Amino acid sequence: MTLLTDKPTTHVDPQSTVGAAPEESRAARLTSFEVSDFPVPNGREEEWRFTPVDRLGGVFADEADDIRGDDTNGIDHPADYDVSGVLDLMGPSLAPGQAPRGTVLVPGDRGAVVASAHTPEALYLTLEAEKEYAEPLRVNVHGNGAGRLSSAHYVVEAGHHSKGLLILDHTGSADHRGNLEVIVGEGADLTVVTLQRWEDDAVHLGQHDAQVGRDATYKHISVSLGGSIVRVNSNVRYDGPGGDATLLGVYFADAGQHLEHRSFVDHNTPHTQSLVTYKGALQGDGAHTVWVGDVLIRKEAEGIDTYELNRNLVLTDGARADSIPNLEIETGEIAGAGHASSTGRFDDEQLFYLMSRGIDETNARRLVVRGFFADIIAKIGVPEVVDTLMAAIEEELATDMAATA
């Protein structure tokens, strides 16, 4: 579905607009560690058709990171990593092919395969079984310059019945491609937050894959605010019944910004649950957001329950939101499966109503936008992230007000 803002905003079921030739099953999508299996996309591929691939040349390159300097003058990396709360959890780094690296994440596109190929040493974190980590585990990634090629691969293994929160925070600028591989052990409860707070000229491609163990709970929260082009794919599959996955996303796109989120929930075991909710606001000329949510319910996945939802709020003319839910169902023996998607303009009647109660335009818009995000913010439930997010939204709105005033 494509909704240009000058068109009526009635929801059209995207399935009804799909051409006659049905796409092959999501399960049949290629995954590989071989860079040559993924030629540089030209934009006509189904999974790249919304992305401005002509601006992604650098980050697709089959080249090593842009490391400068030497031992005498100091090494200048394209990105610095600052970790807190995780030192005790760090194991020896993992080379490509060194398990558990590669057991969950097999690259699914060009960005992920070059990230994998050019990360000789993956950060490996292990959460001790049955241990609850009270403090968030933080990995801060700071890009040291626009256009500098940077690759990353992280492997996180949450031991059985462990509980923790990992925050991956991206700031600065770089041409960054990052893979995250997550193994959630039996009965474990892991939340991963990825914050994209890049400078305006950063490019970021990410593939985040998780395997959710028996009776385990996994939450992946993607917050995209900065960057020129950001595309984060969050994928989940299960390793036993009782797994519960929640994929949340919040994004705010400004003029010229492309923020893309894709999710794939592979219900490959019975009695698993998933909830996918992404909400975004757009403002300014050329602001573009994309959400593609794939859910596959395999034949053996009886008794599963899934729901996915995407909502977009278009605040100004000239912005565009694409929103595509895909639900593939191979068994009828399920508890529930549903999807919803809608894109609406900022409602002038809401503005009139609030202003007719004496509330000025700035505060009225703020109320409406905050209200739009209220339910997903309640779902995020991580105070540290919520505060950062609310402050960022306030800032985005303030910028908008200043621009239109």
Added chain:
Amino acid sequence: MTTLEIRDLHVTVETDTEEKVILRGVDLTINSGETHAIMGPNGSGKSTLAYAVAGHPKYTVTSGTITLDGEDVLAMGVDERAQAGLFLAMQYPVEVPGVTVSNFLRTAKTSIDGEAPKLRTWVKDMKGAMEALRMDASFAERNVNEGFSGGEKKRHEILQMELLQPKIAVLDETDSGLDVDALKVVAEGVNRVKENTGLGVMLITHYTRILRYINPDHVHVFVNGRVAESGGPELADRLENEGYDRYLQAAAV
């Protein structure tokens, strides 16, 4: 003592294809404490008058004036009109998802008064007003107009009027779609505010039913975008018996 004065008001509305003329020279003066019933058939321009007073962007005043105690209302923005003491109880209030009634009311009160209300008195005032309108306390935590029944929406409009304490209120068909019990509750609310604050009311209605509970001082018959006849409460009784046919025939000639 406040006076809302409408003089020779001409208003057009923007439709998809044209600027349609709706009001063709309306004259009306409403003072504090007075209740003016505006009655008329569908399409006579009653709601347009309400929206024009509140400043809805879809309506354009092409000539004439609206003043509040001599101040030019037409020069004010929508929010400034409310701050100056005007209030419009809407016929179809919109939903504002994610914004609770409590947050909305507090924000509105702060905007009207220019300062945040004192927490203690505010909570008490809100609770009291809600009780008087037979609204459950849980109402405050619901999102504005989201999933409200027709009656709840209208009570919520009157609740706002009670708390924001305007000088002049325009009630746009607040009675439509209400059963008789809800109608009584809403009418009691209006009468209470009138008594407590000396509110001036422009009561726009299609039916005479609400006039059994809110006594008008003046009745104006609205036909084809202007006041066709004005009188006292007895005019409403006549409309009750005769309907609008007489005016429509006259207008058609």
